[in-house]
Amino acid sequence: MLQGSATGGSPDLTVNLTNSSLVLIDNQDILYEKLSISTQIDNIGDNDSYSADIYCYFGSMSQENLIGKKMIAGIEAGKSTQVSFEIETAKFANRPDDRNIIIRIDNVILSELNSDNNIGIINNELAFQIDKGISLSTIDGKSIKIFLLQGQLKSFNAIDPTSITNTQNRPDNLPYGLLDTRFETSVGGTAEVRVQFPEPLSSNVKWYKYMNDQWIAYSDVVFNEQRTEATITLHDGEEGDDDGIRNGIIVDPAGPGTLNTEEVKDDDDDHMCFISIL
Numbered sequence: 166m167l168q169g170s171a172t173g174g175s176p177d178l179t180v181n182l183t184n185s186s187l188v189l190i191d192n193q194d195i196l197y198e199k200l201s202i203s204t205q206i207d208n209i210g211d212n213d214s215y216s217a218d219i220y221c222y223f224g225s226m227s228q229e230n231l232i233g234k235k236m237i238a239g240i241e242a243g244k245s246t247q248v249s250f251e252i253e254t255a256k257f258a259n260r261p262d263d264r265n266i267i268i269r270i271d272n273v274i275l276s277e278l279n280s281d282n283n284i285g286i287i288n289n290e291l292a293f294q295i296d297k298g299i300s301l302s303t304i305d306g307k308s309i310k311i312f313l314l315q316g317q318l319k320s321f322n323a324i325d326p327t328s329i330t331n332t333q334n335r336p337d338n339l340p341y342g343l344l345d346t347r348f349e350t351s352v353g354g355t356a357e358v359r360v361q362f363p364e365p366l367s368s369n370v371k372w373y374k375y376m377n378d379q380w381i382a383y384s385d386v387v388f389n390e391q392r393t394e395a396t397i398t399l400h401d402g403e404e405g406d407d408d409g410i411r412n413g414i415i416v417d418p419a420g421p422g423t424l425n426t427e428e429v430k431d432d433d434d435d436h437m438c439f440i441s442i443l
């Protein structure tokens with residue numbers, strides 16, 4: 166029960182930015198780093214409010230940027246209440262320009278004195294761990310980094326390619342083993358990642374995938390000139406998605422590799438004549 170002494174009048178809820186804050190919840194697993202959002206809603210009106218809805222957005226007010234919605238109970242005139250939200254920062258790694266947190270008050274029961282003050286923007290200058298790239302130790306202990314450009318990364322693991330016994334069309338060299346990545350997108354959507362390697366890849370490198378029990382060279386890959394980076398684009402339900410269906414999940418076990426038969430080329434790189442280590 167509300168105990169406010171006001172009789173008549175109107176409530177007026179507003180976002181108190183001074184008493185709102187953002188905190189990164191550190192986690193050993195970078196994919197599960199979380200942003201904790203705490204905001205204070207003040208009732209600066211001259212009557213108690215009843216319930217209201219508090220919406221929280223990342224970057225801009227759209228359904229896809231909605232972090233959460235919470236219904237709050239009434240606030241006595243002159244009092245306040247604290248509301249908190251939480252979001253995995255990996256979900257927003259691909260939006261570098263639009264990073265503030267927007268709090269919106271809506272559906273205030275009893276009409277307000279002023280509804281023009283129902284939006285507050287919490288300035289966000291926190292550096293998310295995922296922006297710095299996610300490091301992964303490959304099966305041989307080499308360190309590679311992945312940067313998420315589109316889609317949501319759900320998991321990222323190193324796989325030992327020798328665990329796959331099918332050798333038909335299998336690359337002779339897979340210097341970083343296989344990387345098993347799993348993305349969430351909209352249904353039929355696209356995921357894009359940039360993978361960074363500590364050493365340049367050989368000039369005849371291709372991006373190999375093992376899917377549907379076959380080794381294939383995947384084509385939607387761009388290597389940078391130094392061949393230290395590969396940018397891979399994957400489409401839900403299409404070539405490159407191991408589950409083969411449009412379900413908003415892209416499964417991708419793949420890695421850079423070469424076939425020895427492809428090494429005979431008009432290429433003046435002497436160091437290309439390497440020997441299979443497998």
Ligand SMILES: [Ca+2]
Pocket residue numbers: 177178179277279280281282283
């Ligand atoms: Ca208001």
Ligand SMILES: [Ca+2]
Pocket residue numbers: 401402406408409410411412413414415416
């Ligand atoms: Ca799929």
